Amino acid sequence: MNEKKPYLVDAVIGNSRMLATLGRTGKMYRLWWPNIDTPQHVDAMRVGIQEDHTINWFDEATNGWSHNVYYADRSNILHVDAVSPQAGLTVSSRHFAVPGKDLLVREYAIQNTGTESKSFSFVVHSSFVISENGLYNTTMFNAEADALIHFRHQYYFTVSSAIVCTKFQSGISWEDVQKGELNGSVIDMQPTGAMSWQLSLAPGETIILPIYVAAAGNEHDAVSVLQDARKQTSELWAEQTNRYWNDYVSAAVPCPVEDAEIKALYERSILMFKLMSDEKTGTIIAAPEFDETFSRCGGYSYCWGRDAAFITTALDKVGLKDLTDAFYDWTLTAQSPDGSWQQRHYHDGQLAPSWGLQIDEGASIIWGMWEHYLVNEDRAFASRIWPAVLKGAQFLASFIDPATGLPKPSIDLWEEREASHTYSSAAVYGGLKAASGFAELAGEYELAEQWSELADGIKAGIEAYCFNEELQSFYRGINLKVSAEKFNQDTQAGHEGFVEDLDKGYKKYVLKHDPIIDISLLGISVPFNAVPAESERMRSTADAVERLLTVPEVGGIKRYEDDIYIGGNPWILTTLWLAHYRFATGDVEAGRKHMQWALDHRTETGLLPEQVDKNTGETAWVVPLTWSHAMFILSVFMLAEAK
Structure with a gap:
């Protein structure tokens, strides 16, 4: 047929x-x-x-x-x-x-x-x-x-x-x-x-x-x-x-907020998490596949370490700790020999179709492992994953540029560009701080101090190199790889850049700064806390995010200023990310407003998509997206704590 x-x-x-x-x-x-x-x-x-x-x-x-x-x-x-x-x-x-x-x-x-x-x-x-x-x-x-x-x-x-x-x-x-x-x-x-x-x-x-x-x-x-x-x-x-x-729902943590609409989506998310978790391997997929031929995207039925770190944090919040345990056991099978975790994987741990290293993937996994440990304080878990954490942290440490203290360029979380991304730097900060905690548990105090100092260096590098004084927001990144045409156009307009010589006579064109406002900049503080959420720099960055990324008429927050993926729509998880930041700074009303937008844009069956059409407000892409449901669950608990 x-x-x-x-x-x-x-x-x-x-x-x-x-x-x-x-x-x-x-x-x-x-x-x-x-x-x-x-x-x-x-x-x-x-x-x-x-x-x-x-x-x-x-x-x-x-x-x-x-x-x-x-x-x-x-x-x-x-x-x-x-x-x-x-x-x-x-x-x-x-x-x-x-x-x-x-x-x-x-x-x-x-x-x-x-x-x-x-x-x-x-x-x-x-x-x-x-x-x-x-x-x-x-x-x-x-x-x-x-x-x-x-x-x-x-x-x-x-x-x-x-x-x-x-x-x-x-x-x-x-x-x-x-x-x-x-x-x-x-x-x-x-x-x-x-x-x-x-x-x-x-x-x-x-x-x-x-x-x-x-x-x-x-x-x-x-x-x-x-x-x-x-x-x-x-x-x-x-x-x-x-x-x-x-x-299954009754055994989970009850919804901590007294609101029928929130409770319904809370319970639907718990049910969805189980369906997106593979019983045999412990993997967690981003979404059920819907574009097998890669006709409009690169596919979704894979396991991303970054997505999963957010998801497992939500799983722990609702009491589904067994799913988190199973996932982190699976990560041990997916780690590369050099200690890295690559972009995305199949359920058997093999590398899936990929675009190259995203340094935040492995960093997020180690961060997520530590978040899981903090919930359970299971020393057996810490001992089991310690060899992988050791290799993973050593890889992260080897990836630091000594000139800036920041991670070297890699692919961004949206899988579209190469640079030393500010979000990725914050994720590596979080990963190294987490690895330092595990090192202390293992009695490796010198390693713990070394990794903590490296993390502090990243934090200092973010403050020193990644803030745009003119726009009063953090740069999306530094040392952005661009085409020769883009490089010539921007440098002629006065932007700083340089050209690197690569193997076999190839050249790499690099702009010193990437000034585009991106929702992921909120990750600097929420969840990785490389810069305090209450700092003036983070507040002005969050305000720029809301001002420049809010979609007219339909509402919601798109990923970044010049986003064109599937038309450049608002996303559920990005809107909830802004809710997280507002809750973190005590602005409960603003956070609740963004949560309501997500609630209002559930599908007919109560699932959360990835995107909402910027013109019609209808579901636009990917149903259900596991990361969307995770961000909602985390919002619920932040709302409960804020109240």
């Missing part, structure tokens, strides 16, 4: 070993297993009602169907209610992954709302392009299991129901399934298949038809998972799953 999938999704379901994304009509777009970052297997799964030879696909916002989508309260079960007055039917569905099992349940309750009896077929068309590889896929029908099995290599997926099917076909295209005839083909080297169930409903009658998607590494085990699913009703699976998620 190879259907073009949307960039934006409306919901995610999963259990930390399976993860799926869906639209508001219940259409499934993607399914990851046995890890939540890769591989992804679903091309498309479609469901519809067939009367005569016409199939009415009710997971489309067409053919007279209207849809309502929402999560169950305190649960990751997604509800989709589809209504069609013309068809005289309502289809109420529930979609969820069963905790602890490689099983996805899609339960459909079909009601005849007309005045006459109805007879029709319920049709499922499934296309599994396993591992997103169009080669060597096979679909077969297992008569004993009454199931379609899609497989390739070590990935097997069974699709069936608790009710015996009426017809089936392995290897039927999307175009052919529209004709409504399934020919009983048992096996085909194609990724597609279809099943149908003949149903009859009296007026007012409802029938429940569950569709199970079971995963395993071979046919026997995949069928076993399916047979296990049939041992109880889908209603019982839903009750069990709801109970699991309700218990």
